[in-house]
Structures are given as structure tokens and as C-alpha cells.
Amino acid sequence: MIPLQFITAFLMVFMGIYAFLYKRNLIKLILALNLIDAGIHLLLISLGYRLENGIPPTAPIYTGYETLKGTPMVGPIPQALVLTSIVIGVCVLSLAMALTINAYRHYGTLDVNKLRRLRG
Numbered sequence: 001m002i003p004l005q006f007i008t009a010f011l012m013v014f015m016g017i018y019a020f021l022y023k024r025n026l027i028k029l030i031l032a033l034n035l036i037d038a039g040i041h042l043l044l045i046s047l048g049y050r051l052e053n054g055i056p057p058t059a060p061i062y063t064g065y066e067t068l069k070g071t072p073m074v075g076p077i078p079q080a081l082v083l084t085s086i087v088i089g090v091c092v093l094s095l096a097m098a099l100t101i102n103a104y105r106h107y108g109t110l111d112v113n114k115l116r117r118l119r120g
Contacts (some may be wrong), residue, residue, distance in 0.1 A: 010039070012038055013043075016033065026115075044078045
């Protein structure tokens with residue numbers, strides 16, 4: 001049986017891809033990219049969380065680790081990758097929104113088809 005977080009992650013990615021392919025507003029395209037990004041983050045975090053022998057894992061904090069020997073731990077590498085990806089995603093989102101605001105100020109529209117026709 002597939003866990004619920006994997007289904008949710010794939011649904012988020014597919015909804016983002018659908019919105020990215022069929023929406024023409026720049027803000028909706030940026031939100032679609034953000035939805036894809038959030039789905040990938042959920043997938044990576046879900047891959048790091050694994051049950052072993054029905055025991056839920058604990059966080060990889062080394063204080064008091066001697067008392068937790070034999071218990072599974074959450075993978076720290078997916079957490080570090082997702083944290084880095086969140087920072088990069090926020091930077092890309094802010095840059096895309098700044099470019100969208102400048103495009104709206106300059107051309108007066110956010111429709112991708114109209115902006116494409118304005119190329120010289």
C-alpha cells in the first residue's frame with residue numbers, strides 16, 4: 001500500500017504541471033512552479049522518513065543518542081537537501097515575481113500570449 005504522503009506529493013506535482021501547461025497568467029505560472037516545488041519537497045522528506053519494525057523514527061539529534069540505540073532515525077540528508085531547496089525556491093520565486101511586476105508595469109498585461117506578440 002502506498003502511503004498517503006507519496007500520493008499527496010505526486011498529486012501536488014501533477015496539479016502544478018497541469019497548471020503550468022494550461023494557464024496563461026504569469027502569476028498562475030509562478031504559483032504552479034511553487035506547487036511543483038512543494039510537491040518535490042514533500043516527496044523528499046517522505047523518502048527520509050521510514051518505519052523500521054513498526055517503530056517511528058526519531059530526529060537525528062545527537063544529544064542523548066546513547067539512550068536511543070537500536071531505534072531508527074530519520075535520514076538527515078533529505079532534510080538538508082530540502083532545506084537548501086527551499087532557500088533556492090524562495091529566491092527564484094522572488095525573482096520571478098519581480099520580473100512579473102516589471103512586465104506588468106511595462107506592458108500592462110500578464111497574459112503570456114499577449115506578451116509573446118509584443119516581441120519585436
